[in-house]
Each structure stands twice: as C-alpha cells, then as structure tokens.
Amino acid sequence: MAYVVGVTGGIGSGKTTVANLFAEKGIEVIDADVIARQVVExxxxxxxxxxxxxxxxxxxxxxxxxxxxxxxxxxxxxxxxxxxxxxxxxxxxxxMITQTAQAKSPYCLLVIPLLVENGLQSLCQRVLVVDVSEATQVTRTTQRDQVPEEQVKNILAAQATRQKRLEAADDIIFNENDSKPLSEQIETLHHQYLALAAQ
Ligand code: ATP
Structure with a gap:
C-alpha cells in the first residue's frame, strides 16, 4: 500500500509551493482540488x-x-x-483512495486544503501542516489573487483555526519569511518519509 502524507494548511499558506518542492524530488502529488474538478468533468x-x-x-x-x-x-x-x-x-x-493507491513513488503527497475541516485524516498515514500566521496568509493571498483583504479574511474565518490544524499535525512546515528555508525543511521531512515508507 502506498504511504500517504496528507498535506494541509489554510488559504495561501504555501501548500502548492511545498508540494512542488516535493515533486522536484520525484514524489507524486495528488491534489484534492484537481480531483474535485475531475468528478464533475x-x-x-x-x-x-x-x-x-x-x-x-x-x-x-x-x-x-x-x-x-x-x-x-x-x-x-x-x-x-x-x-x-x-x-x-x-x-x-x-x-483520492484510488489515485494514492496507484502512486509509484516511495511515498506520495495528498494535498487536501480542508483535510481537518472534513475529517479526512484516515486517508493518510501522516499529516503535514503548512503553517503561517494569519497576517501572512492575508498578505500573500491578496497579492497572489489581487483580491480585497476582506474577501481573504472571510475565507479564513470559514476554515479551521490555525490551532485546530496544528493539533492534527504530525509534522509542520513553518513558512514565514524568516523561517528556515523551505528546501531545508523539506529535505529533512523527505528523508523521514522515505524511512517511514520503507518500514
Ligand atoms: P491556496 O490554498 O489558496 O491554493 P496554497 O496554500 O497552495 O494556497 P501557495 O499558492 O503555495 O499557497 O502560496 C500562496 C502565495 O504565497 C503564492 O503566491 C506563493 O508564491 C507565496 N509563497 C509561498 N511560500 C512563500 C514563501 N516562503 N515566501 C514568499 N512567498 C511565498
């Protein structure tokens, strides 16, 4: 069975950025947002x-x-x-179950923005939370999407709190501007996951 690392985080926390860095290491990424579109194509x-x-x-x-x-x-x-x-x-x-079961890399990532909100922990062996402050979420999302702050704040309010998400985490990537570089955090986790998947 594939070893599945569930990746979650609030709006604009950096899930896609993080997943892309794992993908560069040859790790397959399955994205809940893509699947949500596939089921209504x-x-x-x-x-x-x-x-x-x-x-x-x-x-x-x-x-x-x-x-x-x-x-x-x-x-x-x-x-x-x-x-x-x-x-x-x-x-x-x-x-999600079908696609993760078909993954060929030693472990795979399953990116689910609403993993905690929808209680989908059972689909993965490990939960990785990408964590940033709410202020950073708002700044990055308004810049990326060119939308008003108010709109991002409303989405944020409808999602799980930072605290709730962190309570569900096995691992955390800190993604503030002054955090340890993402590449270093991901390198460490990649080795952990390879070891866990090989057990
Ligand atoms: P969403 O849930 O809204 O799809 P996401 O969690 O996938 O977002 P990203 O799209 O990866 O988040 O990141 C949000 C924005 O923040 C992007 O514009 C991205 O380039 C930027 N960003 C991510 N990480 C960093 C960082 N460490 N430093 C600066 N900018 C960053």
Missing amino acids: PGSEGLKAISEKFGASMLNDDGTLNRSALRGHVFSHPEDKEWLNGLLHPKIRQE
Whole structure:
C-alpha cells in the first residue's frame, strides 16, 4: 500500500509551493482540488446527476459545469448544498483512495486544503501542516489573487483555526519569511518519509 502524507494548511499558506518542492524530488502529488474538478468533468456521473437535478442552467455552452451558477444556487439553498456534498464527497474520497493507491513513488503527497475541516485524516498515514500566521496568509493571498483583504479574511474565518490544524499535525512546515528555508525543511521531512515508507 502506498504511504500517504496528507498535506494541509489554510488559504495561501504555501501548500502548492511545498508540494512542488516535493515533486522536484520525484514524489507524486495528488491534489484534492484537481480531483474535485475531475468528478464533475463532462461525461462524469457527477455532472450528469447535477444537470438532472438542477437543469441545463448549471451547464456552460460547451457542456462543462457552470461553477458560479452552481455556487450561487447552493448558497441560497442549503438543502441543495447538502445534496451536492452527499453526491460529491464520496466520489472525491473514493478517487483520492484510488489515485494514492496507484502512486509509484516511495511515498506520495495528498494535498487536501480542508483535510481537518472534513475529517479526512484516515486517508493518510501522516499529516503535514503548512503553517503561517494569519497576517501572512492575508498578505500573500491578496497579492497572489489581487483580491480585497476582506474577501481573504472571510475565507479564513470559514476554515479551521490555525490551532485546530496544528493539533492534527504530525509534522509542520513553518513558512514565514524568516523561517528556515523551505528546501531545508523539506529535505529533512523527505528523508523521514522515505524511512517511514520503507518500514
Ligand atoms: P491556496 O490554498 O489558496 O491554493 P496554497 O496554500 O497552495 O494556497 P501557495 O499558492 O503555495 O499557497 O502560496 C500562496 C502565495 O504565497 C503564492 O503566491 C506563493 O508564491 C507565496 N509563497 C509561498 N511560500 C512563500 C514563501 N516562503 N515566501 C514568499 N512567498 C511565498
């Protein structure tokens, strides 16, 4: 069985940056956000069920999911949000299991932004949290996405607290500007994970 390291962290904490550095070492990265899109791509059971329930207004002209229409709808219809989560969460979970089981590198990373919020610890052998202060999350995300601070703060408030996430961590990468370089932190963890995976 593949040895799976779950990677999580709040918005703009540096999950993608960290995952890319592991990937440079030949470690396979499976990304929950990519899987969440795969389960509703054209031809999928997920998209078929959505268009049957809500109608063609949830589709773009090219047959892809109209994400903003769906987001807008479930925002104002909580019962439909429940239905959608009930449809998609099991599919996403199953796909995470399938893709991690197929990984060929000595261990793999499973990047799940909402790992703690959705209680997905059982999908991995180890939880790696990318940790930064909320102030750094806000600064980096507003710069990256060119969005107002308020918007980032709202997302932050809807996610698990820094404390809650750290409580779930087996390992932590500190990603402040004055932290030990990421490359060094990752080198140390890479060797730990190779050893753990070989056991
Ligand atoms: P999200 O959950 O929003 O997708 P994320 O956790 O994947 O974000 P990244 O996209 O990796 O975070 O990083 C957020 C931003 O911060 C990016 O613009 C990235 O280049 C920058 N960043 C990440 N780590 C550092 C660092 N150590 N120093 C400076 N900038 C950084």
